[in-house]
Every structure is written in C-alpha cells, then in structure tokens.
Amino acid sequence: MTRRSTVLLRVAGCAVLLVAAGACQAAPGVARGKALFDTCAPCHGDDGAGDETLGAPAIAGATDWYLTSQLNRFRDRTRGYHYQDAEGLRMGPMTRAFKEVEDLSLIVDYVVSLPIVDPPATLDGDIEAGEAEYEALCSNCHGIDGRGVDAATPELNAPSLLHLNDWYIQSALRKYRDGVRGALPGDNAGAIMRNPVLGMSDERIANVTAYVMTLQRLPRRIPGPPPEPLPPLEVDPSILPEGVTVAMAQEGQDLFHGAGLCASCHLRQGVGGGLAPDLTDAVWLHIDGNYEAIVDVIMDGVPVPIEAPGPMPERGGSTITDEQVLAVAAYVYILSR
Numbered sequence: 001m002t003r004r005s006t007v008l009l010r011v012a013g014c015a016v017l018l019v020a021a022g023a024c025q026a027a028p029g030v031a032r033g034k035a036l037f038d039t040c041a042p043c044h045g046d047d048g049a050g051d052e053t054l055g056a057p058a059i060a061g062a063t064d065w066y067l068t069s070q071l072n073r074f075r076d077r078t079r080g081y082h083y084q085d086a087e088g089l090r091m092g093p094m095t096r097a098f099k100e101v102e103d104l105s106l107i108v109d110y111v112v113s114l115p116i117v118d119p120p121a122t123l124d125g126d127i128e129a130g131e132a133e134y135e136a137l138c139s140n141c142h143g144i145d146g147r148g149v150d151a152a153t154p155e156l157n158a159p160s161l162l163h164l165n166d167w168y169i170q171s172a173l174r175k176y177r178d179g180v181r182g183a184l185p186g187d188n189a190g191a192i193m194r195n196p197v198l199g200m201s202d203e204r205i206a207n208v209t210a211y212v213m214t215l216q217r218l219p220r221r222i223p224g225p226p227p228e229p230l231p232p233l234e235v236d237p238s239i240l241p242e243g244v245t246v247a248m249a250q251e252g253q254d255l256f257h258g259a260g261l262c263a264s265c266h267l268r269q270g271v272g273g274g275l276a277p278d279l280t281d282a283v284w285l286h287i288d289g290n291y292e293a294i295v296d297v298i299m300d301g302v303p304v305p306i307e308a309p310g311p312m313p314e315r316g317g318s319t320i321t322d323e324q325v326l327a328v329a330a331y332v333y334i335l336s337r
C-alpha cells in the first residue's frame, strides 16, 4: 500500500481501518498505542493497575505530562541509574526498546485513556502524624489534596500522588532520600523532591504514605489550580545598596520563582513554610541582612539549619550563575524592606 492510499484510508474512516488494522478504536493513535502497550502489560497489567511482585506501579491514573516526563527520564537514564534501584533498572530498558520517541507518546495517549485504578491501602502507618508531615512538607508542591500542580513553572511541576500504590510511594520516598532516585547533578526536579525527605526515618515515611492514601481520590484530569500571577514588584531605588539596580531585583523575582528553585522551599514571595524561613520579615537566622551577606548565604547555602528540618543546598540546589545570584539577592534584599 502506498503512503498516499494509507492517508486516504484514514480519511475514509473507521470501517476501512477495521479491515486494514483489525481494530476500530476512537483515534488511530490510541489504537496504535494500545498495540504498543503489549510491551508494558506483562509488568503493569492489561489495565495498568501494576504488579507488586515486580515492583511495577499502577500507571492508569497518572497525568500525561508526568508519564511523558518519566518515560523520558528513564530513556536518558536520569531515572533508573543507580545499581541499588532494581525496579528502575528493570523499567529503563523498556523505554529504550522503542526507536521512535513518537511511539512512547502514543503509549501515553493510550494509558491516559484507561479507566483510573485506585489501589487499596496495604501498609500501616500513623495517619495523624502523617497528616502533619504532609501539610508542613509536601502540600506546598503536591497540593493540599494531593492533586499535584500542573501549571506552575515547569521546574516546579509536581505530580499527582493520587491513584498510586502505597508500597510504591514508600519505595519512591526511600529512593529519593537515599539518592537512588533524583540525585544526579543538574536534576532540578529530583533535587527539589529530595530536600523534604532527606533525613526522614522509615517510620515517618510510612506515616506520610499512609496519609497520602487517605486523600480524596479525585478524577485525574482536574489539574491543580494555576498559581496567581505575581504582583508587580515595587522598588524604591533610594533604598538599594550600591551596584544593585531595579532591573536586577525584577530579574531576581523571576529567578526566585523559577530557575533558582527558591520558592520551592521559601514559598511564593518568600513568606516561608515548613522547609525554609520567612524572608520578608526583619528576623535573620544566619546573617545580619545586608546585601553582601545575602549573596554569600545563597552561594554557600545553609548546611546546618537552625530551625528547618533539612539544609539549604548551595544556590538552592539550582544551576543559576554568579550573576543570577546577585539578581536573586537583590530581590531577597527588597523582600525584607
């Protein structure tokens, strides 16, 4: 059959395709994705509900952007790189078996067309203690109801935690903690996820996992609300230290909420939360608040925090340049004045 006649057949519609491909699904892409999903079904199940004995999680409930991001991460070995990550090493080759990246996106189309599966809770944990941990350490990224945040800065996109197996959540959190997942240099998404679980005991992980399993099982395609746009930054140029400009502070505001990763811990506009202190008040824990000291603390991070549960990495764990540090410091300087 020539290329042209295939196109014509598609236009002619499902009845002809039925003969040609032996199937008549809604969209041709989904039909092809379904056929390709045969590669995945031995581990994830025909219905995408997962298989605990193989460590393969439920995927019939994940959003398309998250599935795509993880398949890409497996493919380029940002995930499934560690010798202790037996499950990741099992999964990785599956993504590299496809020569065409397009094929993976067809599989994603098929997976999101599957009915959602809600695996039952199987593990014990102190739900009340887990709730307190979740609110302090997880909700600012994954949302108070666990739906995740879909529309924020891509750097800070956090997936939905609903419709996952508890044994998988527990294992994922231990892997982030132990550097078995998300710990390669330059992996910003991994770094911001690792921060809240660094130093968590197995017991605390079990508790927070038990709490996640109680969250309302919302339908998949209601994304978390997009963040409100930031109000324009008001700067009185007369208060700026020497060498600092209004333009720097404005650039710093974008960096603070984007590539600098600062807002992932200090929250929007630096108001502080469970992971990092308020930067808008006159109280300083480590410095006296002058501009040079702010620059230094951003460069070096805070290896030993006074109040927070975990450290601040150098440059917040991001890859911003020296010049960008000066800009973000200008923004922090304004915040507290």
Ligand code: HEC
Pocket (backbone or CB within 6 Å): 037, 039, 040, 041, 042, 043, 044, 054, 055, 056, 057, 059, 062, 067, 070, 071, 086, 087, 088, 090, 091, 094, 095, 107, 171
């Ligand atoms: C040999 C078994 C096996 C096959 C076949 C397999 N997977 Fe996996 N998959 C796994 C395991 C094990 C994990 C869990 C990795 C971990 O714990 O980090 C996983 C994880 C995943 C994840 C990450 C889920 C999440 O919540 O982060 C996605 C997405 C995924 N697989 C999709 C697929 C797709 C699509 C296919 C077919 C192309 C496929 N898998 C084929 C074993 C498999």
Ligand code: HEC
Pocket (backbone or CB within 6 Å): 069, 133, 134, 137, 138, 139, 140, 141, 142, 155, 156, 157, 158, 159, 161, 164, 169, 172, 173, 182, 189, 190, 192, 193, 196, 197, 208, 209, 212, 264, 265
């Ligand atoms: C600063 C933002 C942020 C915070 C805080 C945060 N996460 Fe995450 N989380 C992420 C991002 C981003 C990812 C995706 C990382 C990746 O691609 O590996 C993620 C991934 C996960 C995953 C893996 C999901 C899957 O399907 O594989 C789990 C489970 C998880 N987070 C649970 C938690 C819990 C529990 C907490 C609180 C203890 C928490 N997160 C705190 C941003 C965050």
Ligand code: HEC
Pocket (backbone or CB within 6 Å): 195, 256, 260, 261, 262, 263, 264, 265, 266, 275, 276, 277, 279, 283, 284, 285, 286, 287, 294, 297, 298, 302, 304, 305, 306, 307, 308, 309, 310, 311, 312, 313, 315, 316, 317, 318, 328, 329, 332
């Ligand atoms: C992983 C979470 C995290 C990230 C990301 C992060 N910080 Fe921090 N930050 C902290 C912690 C923890 C402290 C110290 C709190 C303590 O000692 O209890 C801190 C302290 C600070 C301080 C000193 C505050 C004081 O009171 O002395 C400044 C300034 C600061 N951070 C700015 C930033 C900027 C700017 C960024 C982005 C480039 C950033 N932080 C990214 C966690 C973080």
